[in-house]
Amino acid sequence: MSFDNAYDAITDASDDKHWAFGTGFDDPLSGVDRAVPAGVSTADLTAYCLMLADDALVLSQRLTEWCSRAPELEEDVALANIALDLLGQARLLLTRAGEVEGRGRDEDALAYLRDEHEFRNVRLVEIDCGPGPGGDFAVTIARLLVFSTWRLAVFERLVASKDPVLAAIAAKGVKELAYHRDHAAQWTLRLAGGTEFSRERMVAGMARVWPLYDELFTTHEVERSLPDVAVPPSDVRAEVDEVLDQVFTAAALDRPDVAPMSAVAGKSGRDGVHTEAMGFLLAEMQHLARSLPGAKW
Amino acid sequence: MGVAKARGVVLPVDNSPTCGQARAIAERVLDPELPVLTLADLGVLRDVREDxxxxTVTITPTYSGCPALDEMRADLHRALRDAGYERVEIRTALTPTWTTDWISADGRRKLAEHGIAPPQHKAGPVTLNLTPPVTRVRCPRCGSARTTELSRFSSTACKALRRCEDCSEPFEHVKEI
Structure with missing residues (x-):
């Protein structure tokens, strides 16, 4: 704007206070018909929005852990930007969840004040894929490839959802996810076709995330009870299989042959039953917001 | 809302005669991350209504998580308040989805003049790319077509980083979405 230097801009005597956590959009979903479509259960729609939101929020948190730790500066920037896209998707979806739920919870309340069993993300996004002893860059790329291929396939169908808000969020997300998938596929090729060492890591990375692959395509009762609103993930399995097989072929990788991680008494991420990594992740993500409720800067 | 065609760019525009000064002021506000462009050049300014x-100003985000959106809102507020408007509301429209096709011809020219390769028209996001990417982006400095992508994501989510193989200069490219 009309400031001579950045300091003037920062100290501008404006009464616009910012939330420290979300940024307090008044109407992030405007321009869309926000009424809940006729015949749709608000409890189910809230739960479905949380599922899609939590997948993006939790993976965003995991990707930001790489900031300053990636193999090269460009990759720090790339992973942070991908995390930012996912965070944006999460914020819109959380806002929609809170609005449909009608109990006055906004994006911040839903992101920072829910406990582990209330998070409905798939387990793939929460496991620790590094940096650090939990994994490495190749595991992170393997997860990103699987996740973005799957989410893109779901969002491409969600564009036709009977809920106009979900349709609009998906229309935006499709463009972003196409770049994420391409980025992960490029790295998969580069690591698999690089040195013996990088290839070994890529093979191990894919094997590490593969036990959580099946869970992505298990249609939950919430998804079943929202015909024409939700996308049953079992519908996208053939397409996701095919896309990943193309990448595997180009990278001369074999589809991993490992057993799926089992559910706990039939319940998994979508039911709020998570792996032990989840509690640590939430502790880090929620600590500040819970210590200083309503903080502004 | 009418639809105006200007230099091949289709932008929904409010033609209501009641819109006077406020529109002109809002159109001049600069994008916080690409300050060579106005919000109008970028195509994120969707509607300005005076009553x-x-x-009431309606803007749309470029990417779902674009952090510049808040700055845009604050800058619009400030510009309109400084011009004497006391009641200013900034709305954020989610749909229709922003596309780089909405960057105006003027905006494209300004980007190129400032060393940022403008997006191609009607290109859309990349599809899955399993072969070496085809170079289509010209160097904004020397015009060479021999340029290489260094990173798909650059200083902001909306730009990629490239290098010209002829003049060796790195430059940014606004990605097509």
């Missing part, structure tokens, strides 16, 4: 002393 008595009240102004």
């Amino acid at each position: 008595g002393g009240r102004v």
Whole structure:
């Protein structure tokens, strides 16, 4: 704007206070018909929005852990930007969840004040894929490839959802996810076709995330009870299989042959039953917001 | 809302005669991350309505998580308040989805003049790319077509980083979405 230097801009005597956590959009979903479509259960729609939101929020948190730790500066920037896209998707979806739920919870309340069993993300996004002893860059790329291929396939169908808000969020997300998938596929090729060492890591990375692959395509009762609103993930399995097989072929990788991680008494991420990594992740993500409720800067 | 065609760019525009000064002021506000462009050049300014002393401005995010959106809102507020408008409301429209096709011809020219390769028209996001990417982006400095992508994501989510193989200069490219 009309400031001579950045300091003037920062100290501008404006009464616009910012939330420290979300940024307090008044109407992030405007321009869309926000009424809940006729015949749709608000409890189910809230739960479905949380599922899609939590997948993006939790993976965003995991990707930001790489900031300053990636193999090269460009990759720090790339992973942070991908995390930012996912965070944006999460914020819109959380806002929609809170609005449909009608109990006055906004994006911040839903992101920072829910406990582990209330998070409905798939387990793939929460496991620790590094940096650090939990994994490495190749595991992170393997997860990103699987996740973005799957989410893109779901969002491409969600564009036709009977809920106009979900349709609009998906229309935006499709463009972003196409770049994420391409980025992960490029790295998969580069690591698999690089040195013996990088290839070994890529093979191990894919094997590490593969036990959580099946869970992505298990249609939950919430998804079943929202015909024409939700996308049953079992519908996208053939397409996701095919896309990943193309990448595997180009990278001369074999589809991993490992057993799926089992559910706990039939319940998994979508039911709020998570792996032990989840509690640590939430502790880090929620600590500040819970210590200083309503903080502004 | 009418639809105006200008230099091949289709932008939904409000043609209501009540819109006077406020529109001109809002159109001049600069994008915080690409300050060579105005919000109008970038195509994120969707609507400006004046009703008595009240102004309602509608903008749309480029990417779902674009952090510049808040700055845009604050800058619009400030510009309109400084011009004497006391009641200013900034709305954020989620749909229709922003596309780089909405960057105006003027905006494209300004980007190129400032060393940022403008997006191609009607290109859309990349599809899955399993072969070496085809170079289509020209160097904004020397015009060479021999340029290489260094990173798909650059200083902001909306730009990629490239290098010209002829003049060796790195430059940014606004990605097509």
